[in-house]
Amino acid sequence: MDQLSAMRVFTRVVETGNFSKAANSLKMPKTTVTTAVQALEAHLATKLLNRTTRRVVVTTDGALYYERAARILSELDELDGSLSSSQAQPSGKVRVALSGAFADRIIMPALCDFHTRYPKIQLEFDIGDRIVDYVAENIDCALRAGTPSDQSLVARKVADLELRTYAAPIYLERMGLPRHPRDLEKGHFGVGYMKAYEGRVFPLMFRKGDEEVEVRLDYVISVNEFRSYMAATVAGIGVAQAVAFTVSDYVDRGELVEILPDWPREPIPLYIVYPQTRHLSNKVRVFVDWLAKKLQEAQRCELRHDTSLRAKAEG
Incomplete structure (x- = not known):
């Protein structure tokens, strides 16, 4: 058995989800792919894949082997490239x-x-x-x-990202234009943003000189994805903070207006x-x-x- 070749075949089966797709991508007969995986399992004395009529399911041992094999193959490809013209x-x-x-x-x-x-x-x-x-x-x-x-x-x-504060014109017509961050606490709403792995909505933060203000607004909706965050803000649901260059198109089209421009958020490192x-x-x-x-x-x-x-x- 060519173990290196068998490892490449096995990782491709895992990545494609079945033997037929792996065979097509590797440009080899399906029987060759099946034989290579069987030989690898025999060599390792463990089952790497559970086969069904529709798909293959990676076993616990198979998942561990795939993780290491994929890394080894990637490093081997990189090593080959570093010693050839492909470095350029x-x-x-x-x-x-x-x-x-x-x-x-x-x-x-x-x-x-x-x-x-x-x-x-x-x-x-x-x-x-x-x-x-x-x-x-x-x-x-x-x-x-x-x-x-x-x-x-x-x-x-x-980079250092400076977040600024935005709202839709229809929201400002309904709620009024705030002149100070504390004005937002007088009945305004926010569009909540949270990272999925933290599970909490971030407060709005403002800074002007040495003065810093934290505002926690009631929100109708909170999301953990940028497109939905902007869609809700453009719809007039509430106030939001975002990196300037990520929303410049919305501002240019008049869908969003920067508010409290003299109160940017403390820069966040990227x-x-x-x-x-x-x-x-x-x-x-x-x-x-x-x-x-x-x-x-x-x-x-x-x-x-x-x-x-x-x-x-x-x-």
């Missing part, structure tokens, strides 16, 4: 966990640029703010706001994180560097946009 042109899959706000506003509009630079890299995105198991889910890196508390992660700070146990491969490194540059460009662009709007308003 990294290749392979990069799995990234990040929120929809950054996916929509930063990555998607610039994907053609990344693909032109690195045509052999495939990006796979896990969109949302849920907690992820980096090893079990084979996540290479993640974009996370706030200082990471998990000491098993390596964190690279890429990090790219990855497990200490995972070697930062060349393909991941070039993506991380590219993403950091795009985030910095987005902030500079938003600063110019904001300066221009304020100049027009004062003029």
